[in-house]
Amino acid sequence: MSVNAVVGVQWGDEGKGRIVDYLAGNAEMVIRFQGGDNAGHTVINELGKFGLHIIPSGVFNPDTMNIVSAGTVVNFDTMAGEIDNIEKITGKKVENVFIDRRAHLIMPYHQLLDGAEESKRSDSQKIGTTKRGIGPCYSDKASRMGLRAGDLLDEEWLRSRIRLLLGKKNRDLEYYGLKTFTEDELMQKCAQWKERFGSYIIDSVPVVREAVESGKNILLEGQLGIMRDNDWGIYPYTTSSNPTVAGACNGAGIAPKYIDKVYGVIKAYSTSVGGGPYMTELFDEDGDRLRDIGGEFGVTTGRPRRCGWLDLVAADYACYMNGVTDLALTKLDVLDSFEKIKVCTGYMIDGEYYSYLPDTAYQERAKPVYETFDGWMCDTTGCRTWDELPQKAKDYVLEIEKRLNTHITYISVGPERDQLIVR
Numbered sequence: 001m002s003v004n005a006v007v008g009v010q011w012g013d014e015g016k017g018r019i020v021d022y023l024a025g026n027a028e029m030v031i032r033f034q035g036g037d038n039a040g041h042t043v044i045n046e047l048g049k050f051g052l053h054i055i056p057s058g059v060f061n062p063d064t065m066n067i068v069s070a071g072t073v074v075n076f077d078t079m080a081g082e083i084d085n086i087e088k089i090t091g092k093k094v095e096n097v098f099i100d101r102r103a104h105l106i107m108p109y110h111q112l113l114d115g116a117e118e119s120k121r122s123d124s125q126k127i128g129t130t131k132r133g134i135g136p137c138y139s140d141k142a143s144r145m146g147l148r149a150g151d152l153l154d155e156e157w158l159r160s161r162i163r164l165l166l167g168k169k170n171r172d173l174e175y176y177g178l179k180t181f182t183e184d185e186l187m188q189k190c191a192q193w194k195e196r197f198g199s200y201i202i203d204s205v206p207v208v209r210e211a212v213e214s215g216k217n218i219l220l221e222g223q224l225g226i227m228r229d230n231d232w233g234i235y236p237y238t239t240s241s242n243p244t245v246a247g248a249c250n251g252a253g254i255a256p257k258y259i260d261k262v263y264g265v266i267k268a269y270s271t272s273v274g275g276g277p278y279m280t281e282l283f284d285e286d287g288d289r290l291r292d293i294g295g296e297f298g299v300t301t302g303r304p305r306r307c308g309w310l311d312l313v314a315a316d317y318a319c320y321m322n323g324v325t326d327l328a329l330t331k332l333d334v335l336d337s338f339e340k341i342k343v344c345t346g347y348m349i350d351g352e353y354y355s356y357l358p359d360t361a362y363q364e365r366a367k368p369v370y371e372t373f374d375g376w377m378c379d380t381t382g383c384r385t386w387d388e389l390p391q392k393a394k395d396y397v398l399e400i401e402k403r404l405n406t407h408i409t410y411i412s413v414g415p416e417r418d419q420l421i422v423r
Contacts, residue, residue: 002260003218005248008225009264009318011272012243013298013305015330016265017043018412020057020221022420023263027219029211030058031204033251034071034241035223036106036134037078044415048089055082055097056221062096065211067204070102071241071251073137074149075111076193099197100204101150108189109169109181110136116176138240140165149201152194155187162186205253212258220248220259226318227272234360237276245322264324264406266315268332268396271305273298277363280308280344294334309342309370312403317357319406328410329397333419338375341396344368345403373399381414386423 004023008014021043024030037053044050045060054074058064068074083094110133117136140146145165151158162183170180211218222243227233229242241247245262249255269290272278282290287307290296296305318324335341347354347366354366376392383389389397389411401408411421 002215003212003220003254003258004261004263005220005222005245005259006263006265007222007245007248007322007324008243009266009315009322009324009327010225010270010311011227011278012224013271013273013296014225014265014267015328015412016221016223017052017057018330018415018417018420019263019265019328019410020219021045021060022410022417023219024058024061024064026217027058027061027064028216029065029067029208029218030056030221031067031069031208031218031252031254032056032072032221032223033069033248034243035239036073036132036137037075038132038134038223038239042415045417050086050089053082054079055086055094058219058221059086059094059097060090062092064096065207066097067202067208067252068097068099068103069204069252070100071247072100073104073106073134073141073241074099075106075132076197078132080196098200098202098204099149101148101153101201103149104137104141105147105149105151105190105193106133106137107147107186109173110134110140112178113169113172113176116178135240147190149197150203152190153198153201158190159183159187162190208253212254218254220252220254222248222251226321227314228274232321234276234363237274237360261325262323263326263328263409264319264322265328265330266318266400267310267330268335269294269310270308270314271296272308273303273305277360277366278306278308279314279347279363279366279368280311280342281306282308286338289338290334293337294331309344309368310400311344311368312400313344313346313355314357315400316404319404324404324406326409327401327404327406328412329400329408330412332393332397332411333380333413335375335393335396336378336380339377341373341375342370343373343400345371381419383413383421384418386411386421389421 006020056066058066113136114133115131173180224243228239230238290307346369349362349366376390413419
């Protein structure tokens with residue numbers, strides 16, 4: 001039996017998609033355990049290049065069962081478009097994606113309210129939402145006003161739920177001067193979703209339990225990283241769910257004792273999209289070079305990512321909080337042309353040195369303390385084994401491993417499937 005979780009140990013966009021794609025080759029089940037279509041994974045394989053937002057990355061293995069689980073929020077319009085795109089590029093019908101009946105539905109009013117609420121915030125308080133309706137949907141979930149995928153299968157029950165919540169939603173929309181909805185409009189939208197996805201909505205509990213107890217290989221996939229976690233991240237500049245291994249257990253419906261390995265994914269530098277503190281952010285030529293060489297633009301929005309040096313303090317915090325057993329270091333090749341490479345090993349806050357990651361308000365005032373390493377100044381994209389890496393690149397990797405006290409099992413030196421070194 002093998003139940004493995006893949007989590008981000010930075011601010012998101014660490015390259016989890018390519019690691020999940022690699023591990024999914026041996027997985028019999030891939031479960032997307034949290035989040036919505038507000039962040040994406042880029043997967044490059046022999047079939048093409050794909051930006052996945054809600055579909056699990058195991059979709060390309062026809063023998064893998066993919067489940068969008070209870071911890072997620074789902075926009076079925078996005079899912080339909082994503083599946084259509086995969087089918088168009090591959091020429092193959094997608095029939096291995098299922099949705100747990102407990103997954104919450106992102107409704108049209110959620111998207112409208114998300115954008116309106118963000119527009120009312122001052123520049124310093126903007127969260128950086130993608131305006132996909134994720135936050136309002138999770139808010140409705142918490143206040144027990146949400147609609148779930150399983151509701152689509154019972155028209156009478158669905159109508160009663162819509163009738164219950166519609167008055168409040170329309171009042172909220174009117175407050176912002178936005179379009180309101182009728183009961184019939186929402187029922188019609190839900191009928192379209194049921195027609196397309198009704199046969200793929202399942203109760204995942206018996207399916208997942210059977211897979212766990214029979215010893216199948218299961219992979220748990222999330223989005224974003226712990227720094228965007230709603231409890232342990234840079235609140236309030238966070239997502240509305242828990243992209244941690246604890247969130248994986250809860251969202252997928254698998255008890256912690258069944259988790260065998262936790263793969264933490266970390267870039268050889270760091271990036272962030274959205275608001276909030278980001279201690280190693282660069283506003284100079286080095287930051288521009290990292291963005292240009294690394295192609296650091298959001299999969300979902302196309303926004304330029306904030307770029308900076310690797311923050312080992314935040315990464316150490318993330319490895320501890322997630323119980324990371326193995327690290328996957330991505331985009332090492334992006335640093336090939338840097339003569340000097342810095343890593344953050346501490347912070348100065350109000351004249352005091354911090355060796356640990358404090359809460360958000362303190363991070364806002366933190367100044368990074370750096371150590372500098374010599375770059376290797378040569379091309380690593382053709383390396384396929386540890387021994388083929390230049391010595392200074394090895395030194396950099398080993399120093400990260402030492403500081404984080406976690407084995408670096410995978411090192412990516414490019415976006416292609418075969419550009420992955422396994423140690």
